[in-house]
Amino acid sequence: MRPIHMVDLKSQYEKIQAEVDAAVLDVIRSTQFINGSEVKKFQEDLENYLGVKHVIPCGNGTDALQVAMMALDLKPGDEIITTSFTFVATVEVIALLGLTPVLVDVLPDTFNIDPESVKKAITPKTKAIVPVHLFGQSVDMEPLLELAREHNLHIIEDNAQALGADYIFKDGTRKKAGTMGIIGCTSFFPSKNLGCYGDGGAIFTHDDELAKKLRIVVNHGMEVRYYHDSVGVNSRLDSIQATILRIKLARLDEYAAARRKAADYYDQAFKDHPRITVPARSSFSTHVFHQYTLIIKDLNQFELQKFLGERGIPAMIYYPVPMHMQKAYQDPRYKEGDFPVTEMLSKSVISLPMHTELDEEQLKHITESVLEYLNQ
Ligand SMILES: *Cc1c(COP(=O)(O)O)cnc(C)c1O
Numbered sequence: 001m002r003p004i005h006m007v008d009l010k011s012q013y014e015k016i017q018a019e020v021d022a023a024v025l026d027v028i029r030s031t032q033f034i035n036g037s038e039v040k041k042f043q044e045d046l047e048n049y050l051g052v053k054h055v056i057p058c059g060n061g062t063d064a065l066q067v068a069m070m071a072l073d074l075k076p077g078d079e080i081i082t083t084s085f086t087f088v089a090t091v092e093v094i095a096l097l098g099l100t101p102v103l104v105d106v107l108p109d110t111f112n113i114d115p116e117s118v119k120k121a122i123t124p125k126t127k128a129i130v131p132v133h134l135f136g137q138s139v140d141m142e143p144l145l146e147l148a149r150e151h152n153l154h155i156i157e158d159n160a161q162a163l164g165a166d167y168i169f170k171d172g173t174r175k176k177a178g179t180m181g182i183i184g185c186t187s188f189f190p191s192k193n194l195g196c197y198g199d200g201g202a203i204f205t206h207d208d209e210l211a212k213k214l215r216i217v218v219n220h221g222m223e224v225r226y227y228h229d230s231v232g233v234n235s236r237l238d239s240i241q242a243t244i245l246r247i248k249l250a251r252l253d254e255y256a257a258a259r260r261k262a263a264d265y266y267d268q269a270f271k272d273h274p275r276i277t278v279p280a281r282s283s284f285s286t287h288v289f290h291q292y293t294l295i296i297k298d299l300n301q302f303e304l305q306k307f308l309g310e311r312g313i314p315a316m317i318y319y320p321v322p323m324h325m326q327k328a329y330q331d332p333r334y335k336e337g338d339f340p341v342t343e344m345l346s347k348s349v350i351s352l353p354m355h356t357e358l359d360e361e362q363l364k365h366i367t368e369s370v371l372e373y374l375n376q
Helices: 009-015 017-030 037-050 061-071 089-096 115-121 141-151 208-218 239-249 252-270 301-310 340-348 360-375
Strands: 054-058 079-083 100-104 126-130 154-158 166-168 174-176 183-187 201-205 292-296 349-352
Touching: 009 017, 017 239, 037 054, 037 201, 037 239, 054 061, 054 208, 061 089, 061 154, 061 183, 061 201, 061 208, 079 089, 089 100, 100 115, 115 141, 126 141, 141 154, 201 208, 239 252, 252 292, 252 360, 292 340, 301 349, 301 360, 340 349
Parallel strands: 079 100, 079 126, 126 154, 154 183
Antiparallel strands: 054 201, 166 174, 183 201, 292 349
16 A cells, blocks of 8 residues: 555645656746746636736735735734634734734534624724635635624635535525635635745735735835835745746645545544534535544544554544634633634544545545544
């Protein structure tokens, strides 16, 4: 059997090696490493794919979130509502900018932010909501968009994990995750759905004025060279990453289909087990399976992780410690027990290998091993 990886970037690369190698060499020979034509072309390709007016490439997904909040002129004291069950970057940038993170619980089936809890958390100081499309599925956006309209709030979508997923409105309209809020953010970290071979990220918006501002913020607060009208950052995507991303973007839907096929295999194997809940597939979103995450009753996750590891199967726990329980984000407003769903999930989730290159032999070994552990 081929070795099993959490994400098999090597096998995926080998299938596009000739194309990638030639494109990377072209960039090197052009010596247009920064702001080259490949970056502009990738930007246009992604705008077309997402159906969004502006894509602003940047250095990584964390920068994308930070730049979004800077461009919206959010100020210390402003409250930003987000989820306690996420990767730290979402909460980190809120704290870094001196804004106040207001955490809320998630829904047990999708792991995504609970619109009812968001509604209850809105105060006169609330300025924005940051929904995170976790593990490859869009948040239920319609209730959040309604709340945002009603209370005049910005929605900044953290779409680092669900690039390519479609949100389906009640009237049947489809929009890509990341293109429904005032700003959407994504990451091209190598293991993400659209991963480059280093760091990368992007910001999306339909708003012309905001796009202009975002471009100024990522470029040292500079519109005219060496004239700085606002404090900015330096955050850019380089041409080598852009050329690789163009090649992979053309295959993004094919990659999602390959992951969905692996997810179907997992679902079949696990769906009838009394202790296992397989990932929900909600009616309002397609699933692009950034992660395949099981909820398992009465589980010692670390013991299962070790058991699988001994059989050559990597598994990960996303996320073992909710944000309100992290040392760095301790806050007298929060204590253990405040977010029961998040806390339950952090104790009972386990993510299995999920990527485009899983074959049936590997999937069989993984599913049999998980069931062996649970049935022993
Ligand atoms: C990966 C990720 C980020 C950050 O992306 P980087 O490119 O690693 O900075 C932000 N939010 C979520 C939910 C992520 O999964």
